[in-house]
Amino acid sequence: MARGHDNTQIQTPTPTSSVYTEIDEQELARLKIIHSLYTSEVEYTALLCRVVQLFILPLRVQGTKTWISGVPPEICRLFDWLEDIWAVHVQLRDGLGVFDSSMQKEKKASVNVLKSFVAKMEVYQPYLIKLEGVKEMLESDGEESHSDFGEFVRMQENEGRLSLMRQLEEPIKRIGVYTEVFRTLLNVTPKTHEDYLPTIVLVRCTDLVVETLHEVKAREREYEYIKDLAKRIDGLPLPIHVRERRLLCQGRLDLVVNASSSPSSSSESNSTPTRTSRLANAIQEWSINRARSGSIASSSTCASSSSSSSRSTTADILIKSPLTERYNSRNISCLTLNFPGRTEPRLPSNSTRSQSHVISTTSAHPLEVFVFSDLVVFTQTTPPDRLSRKGTRTAAIVDEFGVARVLDVVAPEGAETLELDLIPIRAEREQVLVKTLSLSVPQTEGSKKKWLECFRKSTQSTLRALSDPVLGASYVNPDMENMDILEGIIKSGLPFPKSPSMQTPDDSSVQLEREERGWWSMRFQQVLREMREEIPMNLDLNVTMLDS
Known part of the structure; x- marks a missing residue:
């Protein structure tokens, strides 16, 4: 995924400006929610931009994506994935900020932009999986007085008045925002509205994607537990950690x-x-x-x-x-x-x-x-x-x-x-x-x-x-479904996905990151397809899928 830097501020009319005067109350309520989300995205992307400028760019060889020596590879990968998350939210911010003079065109565009964003939320998967381990490393480096990386973090935190640990947790909190916002948008959308069904699709897809992100993480924890358990059982005729x-x-x-x-x-x-x-x-x-x-x-x-x-x-x-x-x-x-x-x-x-x-x-x-x-x-x-x-x-x-x-x-x-x-x-x-x-x-x-x-x-x-x-x-x-997933990952430009345990340490850091990113994309798609078939469907749109 392309990563870049964009500090431009996109201007958007507020819900009280003259362009809204001819809109009925129900449509005004919808536009207020979308505008509020846009404002929130402007603030969130600005925060991520500060994190990138303070903690990521100084650790790279100037003008390249190559990390300088001495940075733990696990931290490098997490920073790469954080930058991917930032890029996705910049796209969402820009999409919501493009208001045309024709409000009808804007209304249709806003739902499409949101649906496009939900389809890209799998970018959170590797970050969600690996964050806890990296936080433990950061705590250890912070306590080690002779750690160069720990000293770098302390210097940058003092300069930017930001806690790196706290900022790394923000994306995890952000995941849960969209389910609530989109459900609120649905609640103010009348059934006669042309965007009512598209908004239902938006809510259901967001529920499924967010639950899948957490499900993959839960399964990975279970896998690690079983792998540890298998080491302490003698006489197993076959590996049980699959x-x-x-x-x-x-x-x-x-x-x-x-x-x-x-x-x-x-x-x-x-x-x-x-x-x-x-x-x-x-x-x-x-x-x-x-x-x-x-x-x-x-x-x-x-x-x-x-x-x-x-x-x-x-x-x-x-x-x-x-x-x-x-x-x-x-x-x-x-x-x-x-x-x-x-x-x-x-x-x-x-x-x-x-x-x-x-x-x-x-x-x-x-x-x-x-x-x-x-x-x-x-x-x-x-x-x-x-x-x-x-x-x-x-x-x-x-x-x-x-x-x-x-x-x-x-x-x-x-x-x-x-x-x-x-x-x-x-x-x-x-x-x-x-x-x-x-x-x-x-x-x-x-x-x-x-x-x-x-x-x-x-x-x-x-x-x-x-x-x-x-x-x-x-x-x-x-099976054919997994072949489709694998083919899609390779067509996206990523190498053949490999789990972290199957990677070769001699490969370049960029290659290892791309392999692991593809691996977690594949795991997300596998579990997503399974959950789509198994989650009970409930017509009560006031509760999430897993509450049904």
């Missing part, structure tokens, strides 16, 4: 086993192959192949499970964010996935766990259960003598069914238990039989119902995969 894989719930459940039998003995008794075993073997191979398909494939393509993935706002994940709190007030009392940032994954305490990975033959065995959109992980705490080198607690998957896909789930009436038919996923390509488990859920109100909902969501992915006539092919080739 962006399309959603964590629906987490908590403690008790495995119910008859005293006369054990999981291993029941497995031996079921050694005769069944009709379902062929499907089980196929689904195991599908899962393993998908995991081995690589990071780029997992994030730039949609495997068959991704279409059934639940959004973090619809799942019973306890990720606290404005989005999740607004949309879903449901809460699972036994779930523990609750973190303001990155926290240590919760694992079972040693006092309540078996000291072996093989479950003993007692009547109940506590497990930590992680229900994902396409599989379930069952873990136990490892013995004290097997702690990690850093002394932190680790867990191990349960033998025989530690990682599995849910084929079916039944909730017997009159008992706080759930019966699951599982397809174990193992690293070895061997014949797999369906395994049935009985799990006791906490006796708290609604707990059984909510665990049942999560298991059923996971079941949908399994059934969809089993129904694939070419089972296993979907993990290789991206």
Whole structure:
């Protein structure tokens, strides 16, 4: 996106000038709102311009986009993205400021300008994702007396009388302004007005875009949490940190086993192959192949499970964010996935766990259960003598069914238990039989119902995969929608998008920034398409989509 500097002030008539005298009250109310937004954009772009002049331009080689040495690359990228945001708002300001003598032409132009701006709001996505990390770096550099960059920031803040940290937070606050402004504009627009339907489109699109921006951020936090969790679970037959894989719930459940039998003995008794075993073997191979398909494939393509993935706002994940709190007030009392940032994954305490990975033959065995959109992980705490080198607690998957896909789930009436038919996923390509488990859920109100909902969501992915006539092919080739997204990004002039973890540090800073910018554009478009299909539509235009 082109970046530049434009300090020109565009003059616009105020709502009290003579050109408005022949307009009726309803149209005057609309024009006042648009004029107020224009005035706000003039002030906002002027503020961003000061930030660019104080903190960005002095760090670049004069007349170029190249950063001088010594500036942390994470900060360079955030500054690049802030400049992109500024450029988009300059376009909005200029578009709203062009008033023609023909008021009819102006009225049509104003709505079109606003719709064009909403389509460009995805420029906020990488900034929204990376801001918290950069703020931590700035705080660290500010406390370090020998940091050249920290000294630069202090000097510029004193000169401009601006707090860099505070100004970096302004774009995040700005995102929420437009939903309220456009809804107010709709409320003063009569249904007989020629711009009534275009204004409805404006409101709905803005709702969806803003919610998508926050949803992508919430999913990225969840992905980082799962990636950290996977490092502390021994024996995983496949990587569980895949962006399309959603964590629906987490908590403690008790495995119910008859005293006369054990999981291993029941497995031996079921050694005769069944009709379902062929499907089980196929689904195991599908899962393993998908995991081995690589990071780029997992994030730039949609495997068959991704279409059934639940959004973090619809799942019973306890990720606290404005989005999740607004949309879903449901809460699972036994779930523990609750973190303001990155926290240590919760694992079972040693006092309540078996000291072996093989479950003993007692009547109940506590497990930590992680229900994902396409599989379930069952873990136990490892013995004290097997702690990690850093002394932190680790867990191990349960033998025989530690990682599995849910084929079916039944909730017997009159008992706080759930019966699951599982397809174990193992690293070895061997014949797999369906395994049935009985799990006791906490006796708290609604707990059984909510665990049942999560298991059923996971079941949908399994059934969809089993129904694939070419089972296993979907993990290789991206679907057409993602191909369209990727093609659009490349046509825009950006290089092939790469996630930050897949980038090569030896590439130039400009190339790395462009790759990551394309990556977050792709993630935004992927989630946007998914949310467009899943968000409940409500005709009450006085509430946002996610309140419906």
